[in-house]
Amino acid sequence: MEFRDQALAARDAAQVLAVTPTGVKNAALHAMADALLACTEAILAANAEDVRTAEANGTSASLIDRLRLTPERIGGMADGLRQMAGLADPVGDVVRGWTADNGLRIRQVRVPFGVIGIIYEARPNVTADAGGICLKSGNAALLRGSSSTYASNLAVVEALHQGLRAVGLPETAVQLVAGPREVTDVMMTARGLVDLLIPRGGAGLINHVVQGSTVPVIETGTGNCHLYVDVDADLDVAYAIMLNAKTQRPSVCNALETLLVHRDVADAFLPRALRGLDEAGVTVHGDERTARVSKAVVPVEEGDFEEEWLSLDLSVKVVHSLDEAISHIRRYTSGHSETIVTDSRTAADRFVAAVDAAAVLVNASSRFVDGGEFGFGAEIGISTQKLHARGPMALLEMTSTKYVVEGNGQVRA
Amino acid sequence: MEFRDQALAARDAAQVLAVTPTGVKNAALHAMADALLACTEAILAANAEDVRTAEANGTSASLIDRLRLTPERIGGMADGLRQMAGLADPVGDVVRGWTADNGLRIRQVRVPFGVIGIIYEARPNVTADAGGICLKSGNAALLRGSSSTYASNLAVVEALHQGLRAVGLPETAVQLVAGPREVTDVMMTARGLVDLLIPRGGAGLINHVVQGSTVPVIETGTGNCHLYVDVDADLDVAYAIMLNAKTQRPSVCNALETLLVHRDVADAFLPRALRGLDEAGVTVHGDERTARVSKAVVPVEEGDFEEEWLSLDLSVKVVHSLDEAISHIRRYTSGHSETIVTDSRTAADRFVAAVDAAAVLVNASSRFVDGGEFGFGAEIGISTQKLHARGPMALLEMTSTKYVVEGNGQVRA
Structure with a gap:
């Protein structure tokens, strides 16, 4: 599927997710965890393929270690999704609310962003983690992993889709973005289709995304x-x-x-x-x-x-x-x-x-300084930028807000 | 002064502003208002110069109306600064705070962004408004107005500087960015020197800034x-x-x-x-x-x-x-x-x-849907983006946060 079609499908899925009750999202996370475990063999087979290619390409041992999956690591991914199900859902929270002198009732309410793009390096576990945090926060995820982990990521996403189907949510809520290197640039400039981009990886990746994006970016950065x-x-x-x-x-x-x-x-x-x-x-x-x-x-x-x-x-x-x-x-x-x-x-x-x-x-x-240690549960990274999120970027930071203004016919004088 | 030198001076000023007590900032706002009124004649003379040039260039009557200052409009700018002094200072507010199981006391505290760049069109009143909202929120302002209002903006900024001097704050807290068109592009890519850019004006200006900036931008947008x-x-x-x-x-x-x-x-x-x-x-x-x-x-x-x-x-x-x-x-x-x-x-x-x-x-x-009507006081615009600020962008939205973590020797197991 072309990126644009994927993004449009993600927008439709986001409209569904925005009004999906917490209980259904949590059931999806558990079903995704179940499916990951049930698909362990298929995921390991796909991963072995990625590892063979990486070894043939002379990839360093430390990179191959990050890329390699084991039954334990797949179990860890499933546990992460179950923990996500246990966290409070920020969507719908009232940030502040008041009644104006003219009787207008005004509330600032947490809502999902819509479509979040994640661009990441050779860690297949990010596929499940990022898919889970996006789903719980009501956002559709467009996951752009490294080509060196494509087979592994695809197998993981197929398991996540089984989980989504099990509770009647659209598979397009979590999509893997395929295609050549240029697709990343298309994603970075898909203003209006993608609401937020989060790069996860080394300084080179982050700089590339920050410099080239017209879509708003959260920089999860380096720590000197x-x-x-x-x-x-x-x-x-x-x-x-x-x-x-x-x-x-x-x-x-x-x-x-x-x-x-x-x-x-x-x-x-x-x-x-x-x-x-x-x-x-x-x-x-x-x-x-x-x-x-x-x-x-x-x-x-x-x-x-x-x-x-x-x-x-x-x-x-x-x-x-x-x-x-x-x-x-x-x-x-x-x-x-x-x-x-x-x-x-x-x-x-x-x-x-x-x-x-x-x-x-x-x-x-x-x-x-870590989402888990701060009690936020899972995080997508530590933001070193000042806009929107600073520090551990957890579920709360994966949301925007909207104002809801209710009246009985008020007009402005 | 070159833009880079201005930006470095702004960073220094921002470090002073970040720890300036609310009372001093409010005194500065009143002194700036006093100075605007005291400088009315000089400002009107400078503005007459801009208007003459605009008329000679065949500028439309409606644009000239936006550009033209009167004693009443200068009075309005001064009133705006005094109202800003009356608003609550968000800097130092504790957004949330808790004590962790290990005894760490963690607080998320509001802090200024640092240096905010404002790029705007031919409205000299924005110079005073933007300077005021930045100062109150503890941010240094780099103001890049239209060349067609340069003389007016310069006269207004000179008055603001009188006010800053009167309370012992650095003039570099509010600076006008001069120079040819290319300076705007330098400003838009001054990552690390400018913390946030806010374009104020029509769709063309906003798109130019959004597309060309590597500095984080808040889009104050169009309303269909x-x-x-x-x-x-x-x-x-x-x-x-x-x-x-x-x-x-x-x-x-x-x-x-x-x-x-x-x-x-x-x-x-x-x-x-x-x-x-x-x-x-x-x-x-x-x-x-x-x-x-x-x-x-x-x-x-x-x-x-x-x-x-x-x-x-x-x-x-x-x-x-x-x-x-x-x-x-x-x-x-x-x-x-x-x-x-x-x-x-x-x-x-x-x-x-x-x-x-x-x-x-x-x-x-x-x-x-307006900062004033929502009870926020002055606003810098209505954000139509989802990142950081959505809706009226008032004093609160001109701040970031930092986590302050206090312990007595805790280390991670």
Whole structure:
């Protein structure tokens, strides 16, 4: 099917979904989960095909690992859909409402966007996750996955369609967008057909979508996250948070990338910190002051501060003041999550007010900046943009609003 | 000054504004209003220059009317700033907040966007209005007005700067962007320097900005507004709302453009409706059924239904059912404001659920869809997009949020 026809079918499906009761959407999510499990064999066979092609193309082992499905991973996808069924449905919520002096009753009500396009890389689990979050929020999904996972994605979507059919919802509520590379560009400029685009993947994909789209985009972005150890920090707290934020899962966007240490606590903190990092297998890219502490320190280069390492690497710098820390963060932040460790209320308040990011943390690990940890359930990503959604983008952020104005014949004077 | 330097100066100003107390911002708004009045003579002289140039260029009388300032209009700009001072400041509001199981205290707090660019046409009053709404919401403003109002805008901004200086705020909080046409394109692609762009003007300007921007845009759009007179309508109510929505101020986006009448009330409603419209000077572009009622009816052409007339013209069509009315609106709506007149709860509920627009009205004139009428005070426009802001875009919609996460050493397991 041509993209335009798919998009028009999605619009029709969106009109159905917008008025589908929560109970029916939840039943669909459970039926989709059942169908995923029932189709495990077919999905694994399709996935094996994708893996063979990827191996023949010389794809890296880590990419193949992201691409490969197992019965456990399919079970995880099904569990994700069942959890989605358990979350509150934001559609229909009244955001605010009042009665005007002239008797008009005005309500701002949550409604789905309509048609949401998701453009993503080689992770077949995104197909089920994104389909589920769109369905629960009443949106039709146009899923544009990587061509390297096409067979897997198709098998997953066929299972999702079985679930939709089981409860009488249109299959066109969740569609896989096929076709050559140019189709992505058609999707990005389908203004009026697609209400919102969400790219999920690396910086290259996100930039391509942001630069080329005329459809509104939510940027789920990179995380160049900083931790500032203040002069008034509890150094045990700082040590625990540093190790957790850097090493608990280094490949994710809320992991730590740069450590800033106030010079007056550098002597007390750095030797222990560098020892701990070394034991955890972290390569420290440090400034001169840091390098004096340990021979293992690699000299930090200016460009390193712009780096989202996503690996067991950490940039470290000693600063003269809270203000210097704030200036450094202002210059290099990607606007994701920034942390201060301090016992000073004044320093914490100043840091929170001055640092411009989706999340600003005081005495806690940035690894908590996550839809699940915030109690929102599943998320489609962490938005680093300021428009519409900032931070974890969960069900609530997958909705728009409309005003409903009810009167008994009011006209404007 | 080059645009990039202006934008960097705006970023610095935005950091000051983000932590400026409400009282200081309100004092600035009053000082700006005082300065506008004190500078009336200089502003009028600059404006006379713009008007002379426009007249020499053969500009239309209606455009010159929009461009021309009078002492009364300058007084209106000053009053607008004082009213802005009286509105609640959204910055710092806690949108939601909770304590997680692990003791983390999490708050979602309203913050300014940072730097907002406004691109607008030949209305010098927008300079003061936009500067005021940005300042109150803690945002630095980069104002890109039409070259035909440059002298007027410059004189207005100089007055605003006097007001900012009077309270010790940086002049760079409100800047006029000068230079040739290409500067607009530089502004539209200044991702990372400008946080949000708002075009204010006709469809041509808005499309240009939407198509060419990589900076996030809020579309304040056109209004192709419909009124559907249901079979269960109170026809007196329908008549009053129709006349009000069409004629009270035909040139604005929430005015009525198309009337849809259920065929079973056409005989009872149309003769009276056409008489009233004729007396009000409205040209009716009607379908065959409508044309049978009055010789004054001009045959409607298919393209007319796409028309935002913005004049004393009205498209009229007789429909067979509520569903046909909804289908027509789905096809032609610009997503602004759509109205049903009915006494049937079932019909009203179905219309409200099925019509996708910023505002859906039952038994009330679409002229009420307005920031002032909604009680929001001043607005920068009516957003017809679904991302971030939909409907009147007032102070609240000029803000983003950040999460503040406070703990005592929590790390993720």
